[in-house]
Amino acid sequence: xxxxxxxxxxxxxxxxxxxxxxxxxxxxxxxxxxxxxxxxxxxxxxxxxxxxxxxxxxxxxxxxxxxxxxxxxxxxxxxxxxxxxxxxxxxxxxxxxxxxxxxxxxxxxxxxxxxxxxxxxxxxxxxxxxxxxxxxxxxxxxxxxxxxxxxxxxxxxxxxxxxxxxxxxxxxxxxxxxxxxxxxxxxxxxxxxxxxxxxxxxxxxxxxxxxxxxxxxxxxxxxxxxxxxxxxxxxxxxxxxxxxxxxxxxxxxxxxxxxxxxxxxxxxxxxxxxxxxxxxxxxxxxxxxxxxxxxxxxxxxxxxxxxxxxxxxxxxxxxxxxxxxxxxxxxxxxxxxxxxxxxxxxxxxxxxxxxxxxxxxxxxxxxxxxxxxxxxxxxxxxxxxxxxxxxxxxxxxxxxxxxxxxxxxxxxxxxxxxxxxxxxxxxxxxxxxxxxxxxxxxxxxx
Ligand code: S3P
Numbered sequence: 514x515x516x517x518x519x520x521x522x523x524x525x526x527x528x529x530x531x532x533x534x535x536x537x538x539x540x541x542x543x544x545x546x547x548x549x550x551x552x553x554x555x556x557x558x559x560x561x562x563x564x565x566x567x568x569x570x571x572x573x574x575x576x577x578x579x580x581x582x583x584x585x586x587x588x589x590x591x592x593x594x595x596x597x598x599x600x601x602x603x604x605x606x607x608x609x610x611x612x613x614x615x616x617x618x619x620x621x622x623x624x625x626x627x628x629x630x631x632x633x634x635x636x637x638x639x640x641x642x643x644x645x646x647x648x649x650x651x652x653x654x655x656x657x658x659x660x661x662x663x664x665x666x667x668x669x670x671x672x673x674x675x676x677x678x679x680x681x682x683x684x685x686x687x688x689x690x691x692x693x694x695x696x697x698x699x700x701x702x703x704x705x706x707x708x709x710x711x712x713x714x715x716x717x718x719x720x721x722x723x724x725x726x727x728x729x730x731x732x733x734x735x736x737x738x739x740x741x742x743x744x745x746x747x748x749x750x751x752x753x754x755x756x757x758x759x760x761x762x763x764x765x766x767x768x769x770x771x772x773x774x775x776x777x778x779x780x781x782x783x784x785x786x787x788x789x790x791x792x793x794x795x796x797x798x799x800x801x802x803x804x805x806x807x808x809x810x811x812x813x814x815x816x817x818x819x820x821x822x823x824x825x826x827x828x829x830x831x832x833x834x835x836x837x838x839x840x841x842x843x844x845x846x847x848x849x850x851x852x853x854x855x856x857x858x859x860x861x862x863x864x865x866x867x868x869x870x871x872x873x874x875x876x877x878x879x880x881x882x883x884x885x886x887x888x889x890x891x892x893x894x895x896x897x898x899x900x901x902x903x904x905x906x907x908x909x910x911x912x913x914x915x916x917x918x919x920x921x922x923x924x925x926x927x928x929x930x931x932x933x934x935x936x937x938x939x940x941x942x943x944x945x946x947x948x949x950x951x952x953x954x955x956x957x958x959x
Contacts, residue, residue, distance in 0.1 A: 521930045522943060524920035525952040526900065529770035529819065532949045536758045538563040538587060538751035539779050540938050541685070542713050542808055544612045546749050547571050548620060548693075549717055550591035551580040551598070555746035557591040559808075561777075562751050566936045570608035574617065577601045596697070596741020600626035604665065607632045609865065609908075609937055611639060612686055614666075616714075618644050619690035622653040623697025623741055624670040635865050635908050637664045647678045647691045651698065672739060675700040682860060683833040685710035685783075688732065696723070698736035706730045710833045711783040716809040721745060750807045752779030756837045757939050759787050761949070762817050763841040764918040766796035767848040771819035773949060777803070780811045786834035788815075790842055794822040794849055822849035824894055829857030836860060840915040843872045846892035847881045847919055859888040865934075866909035875916050878902045879923060900925025910937040917943075921951055928956075 543563040548571070550557030562568065564587050572582050572589075579599030581592040598620075605628055607614040614630055621628045631637070642662030645655040654669040675698040678691050688704045692714055695702025707730070715725045715732060721744045724735040737743070758778045765771040780802065792798055797820055802813040822845055832839070832855075839858055846853025861868040869885050876883045876892065880899035884891045900923035906913045913929040920927035935942050943953050 520932055521928060521956045522932055523926045523928045523954045523956065524917045525926040526923055527921040527951050529768050530761070530764050530921070530949040530951060531772050533774040533776065534761070534945055534948065535777050536753040536775060537565065537939055537941070539754040540565070540567060540756065541612060541711060542751050542779070542810070543568050544571055544610070544616060545689070545713050545717050546751065546808070547575060547589065547591065548616055549721065549744065550593055550746060551575045551578070552596055552620065552742070553593035553721065553744040553746040554595045555593055557593060557746045557748070559589045559749040559751060561587050562589045563754065563938065565938055565940050566608070567610045567613065567938060570610050571613040571617070574605045574607060574613070577605060593746050596623070596743070598624050601628060604629045604631045607636060609633050609636055609934070611636060611865070615644050615686035615690045616693060618648065618666065618668055619693030621668045621670050622648050622651065622694040623673050623739070627667060627669050630664060630666045630668065632664050639663070639863050641666050643682060643684065643687050644690045647676065647687065648694060650678060651676045651691070651694055653694065673697040673736070675702045675736060677703040677705065679705045680707055683708040683710050684860070685714070689714040692718070692725070692732065692734050695734045695736045696742045697739060699738040701733050701735055703731055703733040706732070708830060708833050709783060711781065713781070713810070720809050721747065752807045752810050752812045753777045754938070755779050755781070755784045758815060759838045759841055760914050760918060760942070762787065762791060762798065762815060763845055764921065765817035765819050766791050766794070766822060767819065767845055767918060768921060769819045769821065771817070774814060774816045776814045777812055778815055779807070780813050783834050786831045787838040787841065790825060790827060790831065790835065791845060793825045794845055795820060796822065824849045824851030824853040826854040827856070832858050837911065840868055840872050840911055843876065843890065843892055844915050844919050847876055847879070847895055847898065848922060849894040851894055853892045853894070855889040856886070857888055864909065866907035866912065868909065868911070871907040871909055871912045872915070875904045875912065878904055879919060879927070898923040900927050903928045903930060906931045906934050908934050910934045910939070914939065914942055917946060917951070
């Protein structure tokens, strides 16, 4: 059974995890397919999508924009409305979804109506000026009503001008927002990245026949003008989410005697830098690519066996390719001999929680020595991890999942509070942990 909202759970020490599993569909790709399917003409069928709180949030919002969709198990059917959506009545609530709101904002920029976007407390604390600035440069008026460039956001869609935009931060969400708005511009829109980031939007658009060109750090799209693009609906199969598989990779690497195989995982190189970092730390990882690609992405089977780890330094240029996995490097660092250093990761401060602080607080609660910097942290590996304590999710799905792995190696049970947020990206996480041999006890209330 998945954990109910506002519930807590307790994870007890477990010597090793073993088994074979598949993970939920990729979150980034599921969101993009939903949004592009809504924009296409005709029926999109997507198999193996992520069925989660975040996906439902995005789909509900698309419904408010006049898009019909059905979820049957993990198959999503979307009846695209074409490039012109229905003006919504009232606010569009994007809940906790950073990807949903930033990508949708790009598409709403091209719609001939005004939309007001809101989100939950976490999303409302995250910076939105990073999308307002490029959209403003594209001639779209965006007001951010929250203090310091925060939600609610009012987007006055309509005319979009092409732009060449140099991204001030490495962000696939912002890149995608600009490219999607660029679909409604007359001419070429170029985004120049600081460092390459995940390219799912580009791959999907290309597969739908949109001219997208990548030249080093420059990505250029040819827009169709204010009438919007005419996109064919098509069928997709979503690969397993590497960011979900990453929990099991790290768990197995951290627990000697473990042996976990994960099948059908997306292996886009812009997502998988964790593999190199764990190998550098001494992890035994086998990668067997599949013959077939899925949703324009390579996939494969990953097998990890546990052993002794040594500390490492995550290089700044590795950060964008493992941005969501950095908490896991901190977990492995806590189990490793020596020091693990993460730098160049200031973006962690503006995720679902301030992940530098959430991770440091949890590590300290388990007796691990950690120092923090504005853009990273330094973790001293510890032979004893203190159990008996409590770790709060900070409303951030990746925090309890990451720490549950460390709890397996602690000297007593660890309680996790407010774990409902895990349903954002991995609703059956605790079931899978149990299936692999982890000891998990659910509690209701907080
Ligand atoms: C995502 C991009 C990343 C990542 C997020 C999903 C995406 O955010 O952290 O979980 O789907 O484009 P940024 O692009 O803001 O770094």
